[in-house]
Structure formats: structure tokens, C-alpha cells
Amino acid sequence: MKTKQIILFASGSGSNVENIANYFKFRKDVTISCVLTNKTDAKVIERCNRLELNVIYFNRQAFSKSDFVLKMLQSLNPDLIVLAGFLWKIPEPITNAFPNKIINIHPALLPKYGGKGMYGMKVHNTIKANNESETGITIHYVNAHYDEGAIIQQEKTAIDSKDTAEDIASKVHQLEYEFFPKVIDDLLFKK
Numbered sequence: 001m002k003t004k005q006i007i008l009f010a011s012g013s014g015s016n017v018e019n020i021a022n023y024f025k026f027r028k029d030v031t032i033s034c035v036l037t038n039k040t041d042a043k044v045i046e047r048c049n050r051l052e053l054n055v056i057y058f059n060r061q062a063f064s065k066s067d068f069v070l071k072m073l074q075s076l077n078p079d080l081i082v083l084a085g086f087l088w089k090i091p092e093p094i095t096n097a098f099p100n101k102i103i104n105i106h107p108a109l110l111p112k113y114g115g116k117g118m119y120g121m122k123v124h125n126t127i128k129a130n131n132e133s134e135t136g137i138t139i140h141y142v143n144a145h146y147d148e149g150a151i152i153q154q155e156k157t158a159i160d161s162k163d164t165a166e167d168i169a170s171k172v173h174q175l176e177y178e179f180f181p182k183v184i185d186d187l188l189f190k191k
Contacts, residue, residue, distance in 0.1 A: 001029055004188045007078040008035045009086035012120075014044025016084035016105065016176055021051050023181035030188060033076050038063065038088055064091045073098065079188055083142060084180070087119055092144045102142040103187065105180050107172045109154055110138040114147030124165040124172065134158050135168060137175045139183050152187070155179050 006024075010017050017035055024030040034054040037044055048055035062068035070093050073081065083090075083104040090102060106114060108123045113135075118126070127135050136156035141149035155178075157171040 003028070004030045004079040005033045005076065006030065006184065006188070007033050007073065007076060007081050009081065009083045010035060010037055010044040011039055011042060011087040012044065012085045014042065014047040014085070015173070016180060017044050017053075018047050018051060019177045020082065020084060020181050020184065021053060023185070030185075033078060036069070038086070044085075060088075063088065067093065070094050070097060080184060082184060085120075089116075089146055090142050090144075095142060095144055100141055103152065103184070104140055104142050104147075104149070105176055106138045106140065106147055107135075107169075107176070108138065109134070109136045109156065110140065110147050110151065114138075116146050118147070121165060121169060124168045127159070127168055128163070128165045131161070132159055135172060137172060137179065139180060153179065153183050 008017050008020065021032060024032065032053055034056055035044060035048050036056050036058060038058060040057055045055050058069055073094065074097060078101070081098055081102040083102065095102060107120065108114065108127065113123050113126055134156050136154055138154050139152045141152065143149040155175045157175055159168055
């Protein structure tokens with residue numbers, strides 16, 4: 001059986017990258033080809049070094065003003081591209097080259113609390129400010145617009161009125177860690 005290749009994109013601490021890497025660690029049928037990051041000081045780089053994952057840095061020029069990243073992705077020919085805390089919008093040439101092969105995880109129940117600028121604690125603070133009774137995660141395909149691709153799976157968690165934005169973030173992270181690797185696995189093998 002052909003080994004499935006995943007490429008991960010991350011901009012921050014890389015906790016989802018590490019969780020995904022650990023999930024597939026002993027699997028012979030899945031390989032993380034590399035992790036791409038747009039920040040030279042991203043904590044994900046330290047995690048990748050510790051996990052012995054190839055990490056590649058790129059800047060905005062290479063990403064959206066030239067075809068450098070596109071050509072690299074095409075040469076690696078991944079089965080799935082996973083945005084694991086990646087904050088830049090994916091350029092259309094890349095989404096067009098990999099239809100239904102790029103997925104993202106969003107820390108809210110889309111279509112609520114999505115779009116440009118809605119990420120991380122900004123989402124959780126807004127959800128807290130709006131006194132929502134539940135939140136969750138949305139795993140979705142990536143298209144040319146922020147958080148508008150077809151939804152693959154959503155998982156919910158209740159919010160207690162005493163929960164802080166940090167408590168909400170913690171609950172959402174638990175959903176991410178539990179469900180994101182499983183959805184990746186299902187998509188790779190069409191379970």
C-alpha cells in the first residue's frame with residue numbers, strides 16, 4: 001500500500017502539529033513530508049526539531065507573490081495539506097491546484113465567528129463577550145475565502161457562565177486534539 005503524504009502549515013506554537021505527529025507516529029502508512037511556517041520565531045519550529053520533522057520557512061513573497069510554495073507543494077504531491085494553526089489566507093493558485101485536498105481547523109462553530117482576523121483568543125474572547133452557551137471546532141475544506149469552505153465535521157462543547165475565555169480555549173483545544181487527527185485519518189483513507 002502506498003504511504004499517504006501529509007504537509008502541515010502552522011504559524012504558532014504547533015500544539016496541533018505535535019498532536020497530529022504523535023497520532024501518526026507509529027503508522028507506516030502515513031508520513032508527514034514537512035511542516036511549513038511563515039514565522040521564523042514560531043514555536044512550531046522548536047517542536048518540529050524535537051519531533052524530527054522537516055520544517056521549511058517561507059515569506060509572503062514566496063507564498064503569494066511568486067509560485068515558489070505552489071511549485072514546492074506540487075513537487076511533493078501530498079495526499080492532504082493540513083492547516084494546523086496557520087493564519088494566512090491560502091492563495092487561489094494553491095487552492096485551485098489542490099481542490100478538496102486542503103483542510104483547516106477553526107476554533108468555533110462556523111459560520112459563526114469566522115473570517116479575516118478571527119483566530120485563537122480573538123475568537124474565544126468574542127464568544128465569551130457574546131455569552132454563548134456552546135462553542136466548538138469546525139474542520140473544513142479550504143477555498144479562496146476565509147473559513148467558507150465546505151464543512152467536514154463539527155464538534156461542540158458547552159460553555160458555563162463562569163468560564164473565562166481561557167477556559168473556553170482549553171475546552172476547544174481538547175476537541176481539536178481529540179478529533180483533528182481522526183478526521184485527517186478518515187480523509188486519507190476515506191473511512
